[in-house]
Amino acid sequence: MRSFEHVNAPDIKTAIALLREPATEAIAGGTDLLGELKARLRSPRRLVNLKTLSNLREIRYSPKAGLRLGALVTLAEIERHPIIRERFSILAQAAASAATPQLRNMGTLGGNLCQKPRCWYYRHRLFHCWLKGGDRCFAEDGENKYHAILGADRCHAVHPSDLAPALIALEATVRVVGPDLDGEISLAELYTKPTESHRRMTMLGPGELIIEVRVPPPKKNARGVYLKAMERGSWSFALVSVAVQMSLEGKRIADARIVLGGVSTIPWRAKGSESILIGQEFSMELAERAAEAAIAGAQPLRDNAYKVSLAKSLVKEAVGSLAS
Amino acid sequence: MVTKAARPRKRKIVVRGPGKTSVTLIVNGETHEVLVEPRRTLLDALRKDLGLTGAKKACDEGTCGACTVLLEGKPIYACMALALECDGRTIETIEGLARDAKLHPIQEAFIEEDALQCGFCTPGQIMSVKALLDENPHPTLEDVKRAVSGNLCRCGAYPKIFKAALRAAELLRSRS
Known part of the structure; x- marks a missing residue:
């Protein structure tokens, strides 16, 4: 790592002001940022430590308002929280599947949602890829086993978060603050495909932070599952993951939300699958059709066609496991 | 007379580095x-x-x-x-971990169960097991597997590491 200055943020307002300065980066858990700094993907002049914002560490729950999670809550705290395990189980499952115990003790919710892609071209200092300001995506016709099969455009990296698909399936919103910004948006809206003028995996710009995640109370008879296909049993990013939250009235599917991870630059909401399921009586034939719809329009690259059938199988398995 | 307008309270920030x-x-x-x-x-x-x-x-x-x-x-x-x-x-x-030239029960158990080959990952394995046993004196095999899931052993000594962790839990229970 190149040398840098270090400032503990005294409050959110000051943190935002400090983060507007050039060559300044925020650090919370540090597990993603230090990887980038060690690889010299960037060399900030100053780090602003957000861990001192102790009011962002709380987990609060009420049956009416639902769940409120401060951005500094760690993945381990989410994984172990009894109410999250009971009422928002896909979130606990997703947190428990991420990284390792050590990293879950360090990594924060806000950092997990805003982490950078694992694409090996992005992570390599010598590849000046499009996402880092270059003019091409090296994965497009390169080594692309772990890359996107759906909706990719200029960048073919996938969003690596486990929490994001689970939280989007739970209809979470996030409070984002910045120099000219203070509001609540749906978590799904946070994720925008990187564009020519905004080469980032989220809509956030410099000095803009997530400070809280809110999850509404679970719907009646709702249940969910998070399935994650990994190359190893631990410390693997998702090849493909799927978060499914469904409400059943007898055999009838009253509501369904399905979000895939590991398949696109953004967490991928499978709206086509949802509309096939909603209002119908469950059957495995229906689950099969929903799974087929999840991968409609898939455009696999040279090495990642396996993700198409993997995604399809996971959706079918997840929906089937909730209905039976 | 000029009165100072109320200004927002400025919190002092402390910049450390880049030097020591x-x-x-x-x-x-x-x-x-x-x-x-x-x-x-x-x-x-x-x-x-x-x-x-x-x-x-x-x-x-x-x-x-x-x-x-x-x-x-x-x-x-x-x-x-x-x-x-x-x-x-x-x-x-x-x-x-060792006290007064006496090994900690987890260290004893790792030796007893021969839970290492090259030994390079061992300090990390032992600290992960220590954290588990501090919190949960009665771990299951699954608990142990999860606890060391962030510690790579390239020699593949995991079966013995799991045994050692469970043995250490016994030792600690019998001595407390």
Whole structure:
């Protein structure tokens, strides 16, 4: 790592002001940022430590308002929280599947949602890829086993978060603050495909932070599952993951939300699958059709066609496991 | 007469670095003051500034677990933490386990079960097991597997590591 200055943020307002300065980066858990700094993907002049914002560490729950999670809550705290395990189980499952115990003790919710892609071209200092300001995506016709099969455009990296698909399936919103910004948006809206003028995996710009995640109370008879296909049993990013939250009235599917991870630059909401399921009586034939719809329009690259059938199988398995 | 308009209260910010700055680390019950640059990782501070080389530097990028230490009782990768951000906090390393020239029961169990080959990952494995047993004196095999799931053993000694952890739990229960 190149040398840098270090400032503990005294409050959110000051943190935002400090983060507007050039060559300044925020650090919370540090597990993603230090990887980038060690690889010299960037060399900030100053780090602003957000861990001192102790009011962002709380987990609060009420049956009416639902769940409120401060951005500094760690993945381990989410994984172990009894109410999250009971009422928002896909979130606990997703947190428990991420990284390792050590990293879950360090990594924060806000950092997990805003982490950078694992694409090996992005992570390599010598590849000046499009996402880092270059003019091409090296994965497009390169080594692309772990890359996107759906909706990719200029960048073919996938969003690596486990929490994001689970939280989007739970209809979470996030409070984002910045120099000219203070509001609540749906978590799904946070994720925008990187564009020519905004080469980032989220809509956030410099000095803009997530400070809280809110999850509404679970719907009646709702249940969910998070399935994650990994190359190893631990410390693997998702090849493909799927978060499914469904409400059943007898055999009838009253509501369904399905979000895939590991398949696109953004967490991928499978709206086509949802509309096939909603209002119908469950059957495995229906689950099969929903799974087929999840991968409609898939455009696999040279090495990642396996993700198409993997995604399809996971959706079918997840929906089937909730209905039976 | 001019009265000063109420100005928003400005909180003072303290900029440290890029040069060395003083940091207090409480390691294995002893308080140490070290002078480190903000870019110093906790792992390098332990190994280079304090001479505690039990936590190993292998991948140095948070993927292997050889540098596992406990921060406020919880296992973390010391290579992915800044020493500066551990200022005033409690750290346990493998060096803190043996007391009065007597090995800790977890260390005894690792020897008894022959739970290592090259031994490079062992300090990290033991610290992960320590964190588990501090919290849960009656772990199942599954609990043990999860507890060391962030510690890579390239020799493949896992079956014996699991046995050693369960044996250590027995030893600790019988002695408490």
